[in-house]
Amino acid sequence: xxxxxxxxxxxxxxxxxxxxxxxxxxxxxIGAGIIYGCREGDCGTCMMHVExxxxxxxxxxxxxxxxxxxxxxxxxDRLACQAQILGDCxxxxx
Amino acid sequence: xxxxxxxxxxxxxxxxxxxLEVAPGVHWIGALDPTLRTFDIILRTAxxxxxxxxxxxxxxxxxxxxxxxxGFADDFFARLESVARYDEIRVxxxxxxxxxxxxxxxxxMRRAPQARLxxxxxxxSMLKALLKPNEDERPFEYQTVGTGDAVSLGDRTLRFLHTPxxxxxxxxxxxxxxxxxxxxxDVFGCHHCDSxxxxxxxGDFRFAFDYYYAHIMRPFKTHVMKALxxxxxxxLKLVAPTHGPILRDRPRRYLTRYRELSSASFTERxxxxxxxxxxxxxxxxxxxxRMAEAIRDGxxxxxxxxxxxxxxxGGELAPFVDLIESADALxxxxxxxxxxxxxxxxxxxxxxxxxxxxxxxxAAFGSYGWTGEAVRMIEDRMxxxxxxxxxxxxxxxxxxxxxxxxxxxxxxxxxxxxxxxxDAGQTTELADLA
Ligand SMILES: Cc1cc2nc3c(=O)[nH]c(=O)nc-3n(C[C@H](O)[C@H](O)[C@H](O)COP(=O)(O)O)c2cc1C
Ligand code: FES
Ligand SMILES: [Fe+2]
Ligand SMILES: [Fe+2]
Numbered sequence: 257x258x259x260x261x262x263x264x265x266x267x268x269x270x271x272x273x274x275x276x277x278x279x280x281x282x283x284x285x286i287g288a289g290i291i292y293g294c295r296e297g298d299c300g301t302c303m304m305h306v307e308x309x310x311x312x313x314x315x316x317x318x319x320x321x322x323x324x325x326x327x328x329x330x331x332x333d334r335l336a337c338q339a340q341i342l343g344d345c346x347x348x349x350x
Numbered sequence: 351x352x353x354x355x356x357x358x359x360x361x362x363x364x365x366x367x368x369x370l371e372v373a374p375g376v377h378w379i380g381a382l383d384p385t386l387r388t389f390d391i392i393l394r395t396a397x398x399x400x401x402x403x404x405x406x407x408x409x410x411x412x413x414x415x416x417x418x419x420x421g422f423a424d425d426f427f428a429r430l431e432s433v434a435r436y437d438e439i440r441v442x443x444x445x446x447x448x449x450x451x452x453x454x455x456x457x458x459m460r461r462a463p464q465a466r467l468x469x470x471x472x473x474x475s476m477l478k479a480l481l482k483p484n485e486d487e488r489p490f491e492y493q494t495v496g497t498g499d500a501v502s503l504g505d506r507t508l509r510f511l512h513t514p515x516x517x518x519x520x521x522x523x524x525x526x527x528x529x530x531x532x533x534x535x536d537v538f539g540c541h542h543c544d545s546x547x548x549x550x551x552x553g554d555f556r557f558a559f560d561y562y563y564a565h566i567m568r569p570f571k572t573h574v575m576k577a578l579x580x581x582x583x584x585x586l587k588l589v590a591p592t593h594g595p596i597l598r599d600r601p602r603r604y605l606t607r608y609r610e611l612s613s614a615s616f617t618e619r620x621x622x623x624x625x626x627x628x629x630x631x632x633x634x635x636x637x638x639x640r641m642a643e644a645i646r647d648g649x650x651x652x653x654x655x656x657x658x659x660x661x662x663x664g665g666e667l668a669p670f671v672d673l674i675e676s677a678d679a680l681x682x683x684x685x686x687x688x689x690x691x692x693x694x695x696x697x698x699x700x701x702x703x704x705x706x707x708x709x710x711x712x713a714a715f716g717s718y719g720w721t722g723e724a725v726r727m728i729e730d731r732m733x734x735x736x737x738x739x740x741x742x743x744x745x746x747x748x749x750x751x752x753x754x755x756x757x758x759x760x761x762x763x764x765x766x767x768x769x770x771x772x773d774a775g776q777t778t779e780l781a782d783l784a
Pocket of ligand 4 (some may be wrong): 450451536580593
């Protein structure tokens with residue numbers, strides 16, 4: 257299976273993961289600072305900033321776009337409970 | 351005392367069916383609820399509360415700011431009708447959609463269909479979920495506003511301040527520019543019912559003010575600080591919250607109090623070159639206690655980390671919560687008893703809802719006999735509370751051996767390394783993470 261590297265820059269830790277893994281599945285295990293509320297793409301608590309590899313995450317759904325807008329996301333912010341890792345990227349809590 | 355206070359004081363009592371003028375052209379149209387004893391499950395009150403709603407009259411229309419809990423709608427509408435007609439209402443502002451303030455909103459919008467509703471940008475999805483309209487009714491129309499937005503009532507202007515998470519995501523404050531009146535929502539409020547209504551005429555309510563802060567605002571200290579920096583520069587003659595006394599006598603004192611309560615006095619006491627780790631444990635035969643001591647010894651080997659060890663059996667929860675609020679990391683040790691961690695651990699964890707735990711490190715450990723569920727359960731709870739759990743929990747079967755105490759010391763060192771960032775720059779396989 258294709259592998260990808262995700263780096264959590266707030267704690268400077270990198271994890272090798274199978275492509276398709278959701279960020280939430282990694283960040284909690286490694287103890288990164290991204291936090292979660294509803295865990296289903298509704299509340300915006302898990303907003304993260306993608307520093308590199310924006311295109312290496314799955315596209316946001318219409319619903320995710322809406323939640324990001326409502327929570328005044330800036331450019332290159334995503335929901336960590338929704339985004340799946342397709343290739344190398346670097347993220348931190350928004 | 352200001353001039354208004356010296357005037358005939360009996361005219362300043364709340365009376366049934368009558369609005370009360372709190373500033374020129376600004377009326378209180380709320381309700382008293384003196385028999386309430388428990389609010390939102392988490393708060394107690396010995397003399398009830400008030401639901402404060404306000405009406406502002408301008409040359410070009412009337413604004414209603416907040417409503418009341420549904421059961422008090424009759425009081426609210428009677429007071430409203432004593433000072434305005436429904437067809438005069440052009441503006442309805444909801445500073446906070448919790449049902450104690452939005453309870454009379456649907457009926458108000460039915461009676462004043464021409465009025466426009468103003469809510470914060472974060473309130474939209476809540477509005478829909480709180481005020482689910484009947485199928486035959488059209489959905490509520492509203493306009494979202496943020497800091498810098500304003501609405502004119504002719505000779506008077508309402509300005510909005512975006513002050514989210516005080517104490518819901520949707521909260522905002524509204525400022526009546528010409529009179530220096532801040533409609534603050536739950537901020538600066540308290541559950542204290544006194545028909546004398548003004549802070550300078552009520553009985554001493556400082557305890558209620560601090561208690562309300564401690565249970566409602568304390569989890570959101572950083573948001574309180576941000577809101578204060580928006581509010582403090584405003585000229586203020588009156589702060590009009592949604593609960594409890596209206597603050598007209600030296601309103602700035604209450605801003606100062608919020609600042610005091612939101613400042614991290616404990617952290618400032620310690621020199622901030624150190625990171626603080628607190629270890630709490632319970633232990634019946636001393637096994638988990640021995641683990642706790644070894645973890646402390648391990649963590650203390652790391653320069654820049656200060657460790658304190660506490661047996662939960664020997665203390666009250668409240669001061670521990672204060673300690674945790676200003677600590678960087680928290681390790682909890684519990685034996686597994688009947689497939690669970692012990693109650694004092696859960697009591698401590700469920701007391702932490704009043705503080706902000708984001709970014710703090712958590713770790714769990716404990717001795718067990720045959721299944722050892724406690725450690726995993728504590729870790730899950732810590733994650734649920736938005737703590738980071740950087741080191742997988744440590745379980746030891748019954749009495750720790752010397753080698754196992756070495757594992758405890760290593761666990762302490764690993765936790766300390768995560769606290770100081772000494773573990774940075776590593777790459778791990780997902781499969782290797784617990
Ligand atoms: C003080 C307080 C804090 C709340 N905190 C949260 C929260 O953190 N997350 C959330 O999803 N809802 C929160 N809520 C909203 C309640 O869960 C919501 O109002 C719910 O509908 C209440 O249900 P009940 O009528 O059964 O009490 C909070 C409500 C109050 C009063
Ligand atoms: S946790 Fe609620 S949107 Fe991701
Ligand atoms: Fe509230
Ligand atoms: Fe309230």
